[in-house]
Amino acid sequence: MALMEILVYPDPRLKQISEPVEEFNDDLRSFIEDLEETMRNGPGGVGIASPQVGRFERIVIVDVSSKPKIKHHGRLILINPEITAYNGFAVGREGCMSVPDYTGNVVRAEAIELAAQDEYGQEQTFEMEGYEARAVQHEMDHLEGLLFLDRLVSRRTDLFQRKAYKKAGSKK
Amino acid sequence: MLTLVGKDQPGIVAKITSCLYESGCNLGEASMTRLGGNFTIMMMVKFDGTPEALESTVGPIADSLELRCHVDLIEGNLHRHVEPNVQVSVYGADRAGIVCEVTGTLAEAGLNILNLESDVGGSEENPIYIMRIEGVTSQEIEKLEDALAVLAREKNVETRISPIDVMMG
Known part of the structure; x- marks a missing residue:
């Protein structure tokens, strides 16, 4: 196990699009161990994407289980993840290990459905919401070369509209 | 500055x-x-x-x-952002005193204000005051919530407080 160096914006590599993982081998699993260790070493880090350490493959790790009182799936290894459904909108505050000393408000889907492979290539699907769904969307953006800075909304944007949005959505 | x-x-x-x-x-x-x-x-x-x-x-x-x-000559401290962990939203019929009542209550309950924006909306006859505050506190949010609830009742303003939980990815 080894900590890896996190790329920090304005490193142009953070804007690179990552390639799908083709081979599910020991090299991949060993890299995932290092990636997870690097994520857990970051201050408050609940997610990481492979391109953040300079490996441009579609690998994301999310674990929001340290946060109290939220729904979650524990430790998630998401390889070649695809969001298959988006529901509702929510504004929330995000920061990023690749963008130190700045946080900003970002609109994300309140709930998502997700298909991904695990570190053995096994297909899995998830339904998730709230903080965990936000973390997954943030990390998956890295795979497209997007940072939360690409999605900032005004600080004035209402952080309290989530429930209103939900209500509006449920009428459909 | x-x-x-x-x-x-x-x-x-x-x-x-x-x-x-x-x-x-x-x-x-x-x-x-x-x-x-x-x-x-x-x-x-x-x-x-x-x-x-x-x-x-x-x-x-x-x-x-x-x-x-x-x-003004100042000491410029960059790269030392203090992250807010609480956001407060207040609105009500405009009148003198809303800002001092709300911020006084919050200060007493242990909130340090980092950002405050306010607007006067509504019509000229019936102006409304809308204020958004971001701040940092080491207190339980319930303590601030209770203090604001009392204020809302006594002073006839709508208040809402919510934690800002930064997702660090």
């Missing part, structure tokens, strides 16, 4: 910042906003000279835009 205030018109930001750039300044964090028809700028400026020299650099362009200009 360079402060500029005057009647709003198009081009203020572009003209002021061009002048600063051409004079070798580097800009830091800034807040620029229109308040009641006035344009206001508070801006950190890194400048190798005295506050007086900066004032006379900006002076002519500020005069031409009819902006009042003020420079």
Whole structure:
């Protein structure tokens, strides 16, 4: 196990699009161990994407289980993840290990459905919401070369509209 | 800290910042906003000279835009953001006293305000006051919530408080 160096914006590599993982081998699993260790070493880090350490493959790790009182799936290894459904909108505050000393408000889907492979290539699907769904969307953006800075909304944007949005959505 | 205030018109930001750039300044964090028809700028400026020299650099362009200009020598602390962990939203029929009541209550309950924005909306006959506050507290949010609930009841304003839980990815 080894900590890896996190790329920090304005490193142009953070804007690179990552390639799908083709081979599910020991090299991949060993890299995932290092990636997870690097994520857990970051201050408050609940997610990481492979391109953040300079490996441009579609690998994301999310674990929001340290946060109290939220729904979650524990430790998630998401390889070649695809969001298959988006529901509702929510504004929330995000920061990023690749963008130190700045946080900003970002609109994300309140709930998502997700298909991904695990570190053995096994297909899995998830339904998730709230903080965990936000973390997954943030990390998956890295795979497209997007940072939360690409999605900032005004600080004035209402952080309290989530429930209103939900209500509006449920009428459909 | 360079402060500029005057009647709003198009081009203020572009003209002021061009002048600063051409004079070798580097800009830091800034807040620029229109308040009641006035344009206001508070801006950190890194400048190798005295506050007086900066004032006379900006002076002519500020005069031409009819902006009042003020420079304070400050210590510029960048890369030390304090992250807010609480957001408060308040609104109600406009009257004198809302801001001091709300912020007094919050200060007493242990909130340090990092950012406050307020607007007067509604009609001229029935103005409403809308305020958003971000701050940091080491207290339980329930303590602030309870204090605000009392205030809301007694002073007839709507208040909402919610944690800001930063997702660090």
